Amino acid sequence: MTSSSVDGLVSGLSTSSLINQLMQVEAAPQDRLKAKVNTAQTAVSSYQSVNSRVSAFKSAADSLGQLSTWRGIQATSTSSSVSAIAVSGSTNTAAGTTTFDVAALAKSQxxxxxxxxxxxxxxxxxxxxxxxxxxxxxxxxxxxxxxxxxxxxxxxxxxxxxxxxxxxxxxxxxxxxxxxxxxxxxxxxxxxxxxxxxxxxxxxxxxxxxxxxxxNALLTIGGGEEAGGYNVTSSTNTFTGLLTGVSVTVSKEEKNVTVAATQDIGGIADKFQALVDAANATLDEIRGQTAYNPSTNKGSPLTGDFSVRNMAQSILSVISKGLTYADPESTKDNPLPDIKFGSLAKLGMQLDQTGRLTFDREKFTASYNADPAAIQQASVAFADQTEKLATTQTTNLTSVITGRKDEIDGYNTQINDWDVRLAAKRVAIQKTYSDLEVSLGKLKNQSNWLSGQLAGLG
Structure with missing residues (x-):
């Protein structure tokens, strides 16, 4: 609040300056509260940044563990004039191969x-x-x-x-x-x-x-109907029923075209890479938010938060300790021992010397081709464990963020209360100085009167 008072006309004092200085002293508790709000808001932003990375890490783990990831197909064609595209949602249960001649293209009249x-x-x-x-x-x-x-x-x-x-x-x-x-x-x-x-x-x-x-467009398989094979027609140059899960589009007449639908191992590898990238992004964020510079003796917003540092250790531990998971065939009546898969290097994942996760696509592909069932089972188990870890972490972070926001709300309530108190205090101080000026004015008038009386006696 600004003062509307006029500096002392009688006393000659800069009362506005004096009042402002006194108010600065009175406002010290409120200033400390405002500093706490700024510190808490900075911490909330840092927690939110970490939480955003952990959430992305969780989503990547969930995506890797989805059955659709492991049943995805990719379509290929031996001809540059025939495109083969896997239909969204197709699964490798529909994988297969077909060879045909493009006998005619669809035309309009x-x-x-x-x-x-x-x-x-x-x-x-x-x-x-x-x-x-x-x-x-x-x-x-x-x-x-x-x-x-x-x-x-x-x-x-x-x-x-x-x-x-x-x-x-x-x-x-x-x-x-x-x-x-x-x-x-x-x-x-x-x-x-x-x-x-x-x-x-x-x-x-x-x-x-x-x-x-x-x-209509016409494809002949096995030489067509006249040769004991069969024909496939389409009113357009796109065929959706030739090979389940694959859309085939032809653009010129030609012979001996092969279209194949196979499991999309590259797509699975992409999911692993996305998980590794998300994990590294999370680790980098945690390191940045908890870093301490000994040369400047300055920390980061979350330097003293052990729980956040521990999140990084938990993520690294999931990779370094190896994989053990419950046997999917284990039941209450027929309990089976946990499966000890061991090092995640079999999945192409490991830690480098700098503490970052790496993924070897070729190693994963080789392992998968050697034993698809075992690698899929282990990968899904790893994804499930990772998702559960990330879920726990993001839940804890969300709780901390909520608590700090409540803390900020409490500080702001106190700050608002101080606004009322300080406004009243300023009014009181202004009145004190105003009363002082009035009193000094009266004394001055009395002094002038006495001086006049004394001068008259002389």
């Missing part, structure tokens, strides 16, 4: 008509576009076809017909092509590939020509 753009191209007030598969091999496909009646009565020129078709939005795109000759071309193109998206026209005067017929 293109139909053209020669037109005079300066004249009406139809005498009818409407034309009908029928979309759907034509009858074939004695099969009646009329139920799959749909008629779209398009009103062209307002403008029967090529442009008018084009605009009317495009406005209908029926899966057929119309374009007027300027050829530079006596006649131009009205081109109708299907917007989707496949025989189910073929179309025909009626009520249309100009003769039409199918430049390209709608067709």
């Amino acid at each position: 293109i139909t053209t008509a020669k037109v005079d753009t300066s004249q009406p191209i139809t005498s009818a007030d409407s034309i009908t576009v029928t979309i759907g598969p034509a009858d074939a091999d004695g099969v009646d496909n009329s139920a799959k076809r749909k008629d779209y009646v398009i009103d062209v009565s307002k403008d029967k020129t090529a442009k008018g017909v084009m605009d009317a078709i495009n406005a209908k939005g029926i899966g057929v795109k119309a374009t007027v092509v300027t050829t530079g000759g006596a006649q131009n071309i009205l081109q109708l193109s299907g917007t989707k590939t496949g025989v189910d998206n073929a179309f025909s026209l009626s009520g249309f005067d100009p003769a039409t020509t199918n430049v390209a017929s709608a067709q």
Whole structure:
């Protein structure tokens, strides 16, 4: 609070300065509380930084232990013109291989008509576009076809017909092509590939020509049906049922293409690397927040917190002590001894000379290929133990953060109380000095009166 008083007019004292100095002394307890708030807030920020790293470490462990991690597949193709992509959520229970010929690509229909753009191209007030598969091999496909009646009565020129078709939005795109000759071309193109998206026209005067017929993509396996194999068709150039869990897209006709779906060991290794990276990030954060510089005698916000330092030791211990875990087949009626897996170096993980975790991808891959079941079981057990450790750590950190925030709230309440007290104290001090000025003024007046009386006697 600032003072509105005027420095002593009678005493000549700088009362504002005196009052401010006195208030600084009075405010010392509040200043100590504010310092405690700043210290606590710095500590909270440090705890939150550590907690964020531990949470990421926990998430990485959880991801490694998920069954989906160990059942992920990767898809490969022997052809650069055939892409094979593992469908999200696919598992290696669907792993397999297939070889095929790309006999045909899916195409959309293109139909053209020669037109005079300066004249009406139809005498009818409407034309009908029928979309759907034509009858074939004695099969009646009329139920799959749909008629779209398009009103062209307002403008029967090529442009008018084009605009009317495009406005209908029926899966057929119309374009007027300027050829530079006596006649131009009205081109109708299907917007989707496949025989189910073929179309025909009626009520249309100009003769039409199918430049390209709608067709499905065709893959032949084992030489196709005629050779005792089988065919696979798709209305697009993408096949989702050729190999379970894999989406295959073709872009040109070719022979002898092999697509394979195998377990994604590289993806598992990526999860291990992510866990190691998260662990190192956590250790680095803890070291930074608890560091002490002996040359400057300065510590970090959490230098004196043994519990945080102990978190780093716990993480390092999980790696260095080796792995022992309960046998998954152990039951209450048939208890089995714990499995002593031993060094995590078998999983490609170890500590280097600087205390950082390292991961050898090639070593892990070799171990996994040698005994997939054992390595998966041990890895999942390790991930489970690591996640439990991280869960305990983040729970403890969250509790500490909550406690320190409550502590800050308590300090702030006291600071607010001191604001009220100090405001009242300032008013009291100001009144004291104001009363002093009044008293001095009266004394001065009396002194002047006495001086006048004495002067009169002389």
